[in-house]
Amino acid sequence: MPLVPVTELLKKAEEGKYAVGAFNVNNMEIVQAIVAAAEAEKAPVIMQASQGAIKYAGIEYIYALANLAASKTSVPVALHLDHGTSFEQCMKCIRFGFTSVMIDGSKLPLQENIALTKKVIEVARATGVSVEAELGKIGGTEDDIHVDERDAFFTDPEEALTFVQQTGVDSLAIAIGTAHGQYKGVPKLDFARLEKIVGLVKIPIVLHGSSGVPDEAIQEAIGLGVRKVNIDTNIREAFTNACRQVVESNPKEIDPRKVLSPAREAATEVIRQKIRVFGSAGRA
Known part of the structure; x- marks a missing residue:
């Protein structure tokens, strides 16, 4: 089937929680792996490409x-x-x-972020394309953020409400304690902040x-209203570790x-396991 907008997938995710x-x-x-996992689990899926x-x-x-992968599959991509x-x-x-x-x-001041998002x-x-924006700073795990500094980086619920009201954005990425890359310890998510943001926006x-x-933390966040969960590092780890094993066992x-x-x-x-955790298996 043809590629679909993310809004279409998230609307159904909201209905199904x-x-x-x-x-x-x-x-x-990796494209093939995502589609194979989605097909096996009968799940809708989002492929995303970073600037890198x-x-x-x-x-x-x-x-x-x-586009080729989507055209050859029966699940929404x-x-x-x-x-x-x-x-x-x-x-x-x-x-x-x-x-x-x-x-x-x-990284911009609130009003500049709003103006850019609206544009x-x-x-x-x-053109029927979905738009996601971000409020708050989701760091890399190398960022040495002390507990007393975390609040300055996390998404402010009232700012989130202002942002959504003024932009009409389709979905919002928020900072509640996750980070890009490999974690040094176990991340602690601010569920109270998430609940307040969901209730407002x-x-x-x-x-x-x-x-x-x-x-369990991911599932708790989904229970509170998270509808899109991004995964990159876990795929890289599984992919490169498997390559490494082949090369090391047969140089x-x-x-x-x-x-x-x-x-x-x-x-x-790895992708199949994540799909099951997210509750999207069998939802295609």
Whole structure:
């Protein structure tokens, strides 16, 4: 089936009180792994490409791979730009056929973030493309944030309400204690803050940096209203560890297919497990 907008998937997720997995793509094998997992679990799925992935594979390849994968599957698939930082980049992705874009103005002052988001929404709405925005700062795990500083980085519920009212954005990524990359310890999510934000904004909430967050914590967040959960690091770990095992066990192996096939299978298994955690299995 053709690629679908993320709003379509999140509307059903809200009705069913589950979350849709958004999995980062970097190459053909990971695209294949996402679709294989989604098919096996009969789940809707979001493929998303970061700026790094677009730079590595090329926007034409990313779109072509995702579009081909979607056309050959019976489950709904969306293609999303992850962490777009400029109006121009969002427009380029829309032109190439992405069905959803994220405009990340979280480093900007509130009114500038609102203005940038509104500018993207104006064009996206006319083309049927979903828009995700971000409020609060979701750091990398290398950021040394002390407990007393965390509050300054987390999303302010009242600001979230102002932001959503003034932009009309489709979904909102918030900072409640997750981080991008590998965690040094176990992340502690601010569920009270999440509950307050959900009660105020009444739109689907997105959780970034979810690799390494315990399954129970993810499920609690979904129970409170998170409808899109982003996973990248866990896929990278499974993929590269499988490659490493093949090369280490047979240093003379020169066939990329023999190195990458087990990696694709490992990624598929991780994605299947995440889909079950998110409650989206059987929802396609």
